[in-house]
Amino acid sequence: MGRYIIHRLVSMALTLFFIITITFFLMHAIPGGPFTREKPLPEAIIKALNEKYHLDDPVWKQYLDYWKDILRGDLGPSFQLTNRTVNELIGLGFPITARLGIVAIVFTILVGVPLGILSALRQGKWQDYTTMFIATLGVTIPSFVLATVLIYFFGVVLKIFPTTSGRLTRPIEYVLPVIALSGYSLSFIARLVRSSMLDVIKQDYIRTARAKGLSEFKVIYKHALKNAIIPVITYLGPLAAGLLTGSFVIEKLFSIPGMGGYFVNSVGNRDYTMIMGSTIFYSVILVVMNFIVDIIYVMVDPRIKLMGTKEG
């Protein structure tokens, strides 16, 4: 286990190194800069701005300087918002995205898993058909369509929920974005649990458990579910990373000032430091999440070996 973890940590560091390097040079390769304007700026002002942000240095020097900064944990000043740092902006945006993401993950699991179990146990009955019908809709309807419908119906027509959620300070502001955000993953998990549950129920050890005279509840929740849940755990890694770093569309539609907006807007604005900062941040979360999932995986299912081959 210890060797495996060290091995994984090294490969994580390498992954991050390449992500940072490639993003940095690609970003500088695209035309246009943070001071490109419809009304071009006087040259002396551009010169002063470039000096201020060290954009007049050769790219390789900027690259080295950038490493010096990020190793100290400093992601630099934002080009887009005067006198705010990328650290500060991520610090402001991420907690909001994280709150929304965590609520959405909890909602996804609390609703998706029971739905999947229900439809597996009632296979071929109306509960199954209804759940799967809704789940199919959930997987096929894009989140922005769902969000728009929710906003229109509950916000504009019925006026039950606010159309914009802001910083999610009130519980009511969570309802619509959480539903829109988890629509897809919830449906996906319900289907996943259903099929793996059906798989598991047919196995011998379940028959044994039933033969022992265990209650149906114990059979399902103690024996079957433990194995049926493994595919869900695999999926949870990328899902959690995705939800935690923010669905850009959902955040935009509900005007939630989270991380999502930073990704897309920073590229359009050539906000160099923010492009790098949000990319690094997202990569770290994704890499760490995958790592955690792999560890949990092993703990849940002893059949899975840590390394495929001897050398790994």
Added chain:
Amino acid sequence: MIKRAIVLLLCTAVIVSLFTACASSGSDNKPITYNMGANPKTIDPHLNNAVEAGSVIVHCFEGLTRKDAEGKIQPGMAERWDISDDGTKYTFYLRDAKWSDGKPVTAHDFVYSWRRAVDPNTGAEYAYQLWYIKNAQAITEGKMSPKELGVRAVDDKTLEVELEAPCAYFLQLTAFPTLFPVREDIIEKYGDGWANNPETYITNGPMVITEFVVNEKIVLKKSDTYWNKDAIKADELVFTMISDPASELSAFEAGEIDFADSPPAEEIPRLKKEGKLTVKPQLGTYFYCLNVEKPPLDNPKVRKALALAIDRQYIIDNAAKNSAFPAYAWVPPGMPDAKEGSDFRKVGGNYIGEDYKKNVEEAKKLLAEAGYPNGEGFPELTLLFNSEGGHKTIAEAVQEMWKNNLGINVKLDSQEWAVFQETRTQGNYEIARHGWVGDYVDPMTMLDMWHSKSGQNDARWKNSEYDRLIELAKRSGDQKERMEAMHKAEEILMTEMPIIPIYYYTDLYLINPKIKGFYYDPLGFKVFLYATKK
């Protein structure tokens, strides 16, 4: 269990919403909510270059002059002023006004502020708004020290300003954000970050900021220290940052915001039909820029033919769908002419006829004269636009018109905004989409763009007579002479046609009918100072 939880959740939600709905009713004059769209890059009057942040700034600060509820220039921080006979020296006498922290506003504040605005190290993108002042341009270009700016505090209440040349609209410029005063001691202490924090955002205008939540909202309240506070009707304003146009519209229709100014294009016909939409002419023109260095666009006849073979009203009604006004000349309506109350556009008239059929006939004739009868032998040109917004549908309509009317083929190409701007500035294009919105209410804001030395002359068009007329109009203090020169200049521009005007911009917005006294500044600022919501 789950069902119960959901029901419970819904119930809580309903109750909470009822409570919050009740809480906001009470006082007579309710806060007005305007959606400014996105978190402003900055609300520092000097560093700002965006019209939305400009709306915040004009509520919080005041220059030597100000605009009243009718848009007329009135004394602001300056009680009165003298102008020298040759029009190059202004002496402003300041009134007893106070900053929001109680300190008096002095002439020294203006000296510091204007030096800061033109200093290249400040990085003020609108520094050129001060270039009428002596030595200002040289300072921004790094050739002189900011101390050499032609502005001097005679004493605490007297400010002397020397101009490079007479400037007929200087008193208008002093009401523009880049010329507003800021506090030296505050900026020395807090740096550029002073404008991010309500506590250090010391203002001298009608309002102060009480809350600034990044990416969510800015809350403004009436200032107690403003000299003219009795004239200010609004007590509290909330500027929200909903960036998606569709969400903005939903929020407006749900009654969560009172003012929305970026309705989605596809909803405009409906909103217009329902009578909710207000259309205001904006001081700007949407046009195509022709690179005159690329043959056959070096031939004025070709350029003119292209300009004539466009059905502008069709584009507005079917492609842009934005209720704009067709542009048959360069300078948009709304700019004053020499005579009091006259309009530069009305005096100058149209340079492109409004009769589309006749225009097409003339275009065909011109193209034949240029050596391409029915478009034969005309090389395939590329029409470039940026991929954001609705520029593609407009380009497609123009492509179709040129093909049908002139028999020429144009290829369409789009680029991402920042890439596109760079391509256009470098002249790596044949025909490119462009748009220009004026910075002050005078035809010069549109016309000096095509001076051969202008940094914005993306058409790369050079005409010495045009340059001469622009320079004359800039130097002259006589309105009649200036206007005459500018009309002549525009005529040259429209005869040579390095650009193809398509439409004059309009600003479209939705406003809560309960709001009275809102003022739309033609520069695009939304002013709620005199507005009430009952």
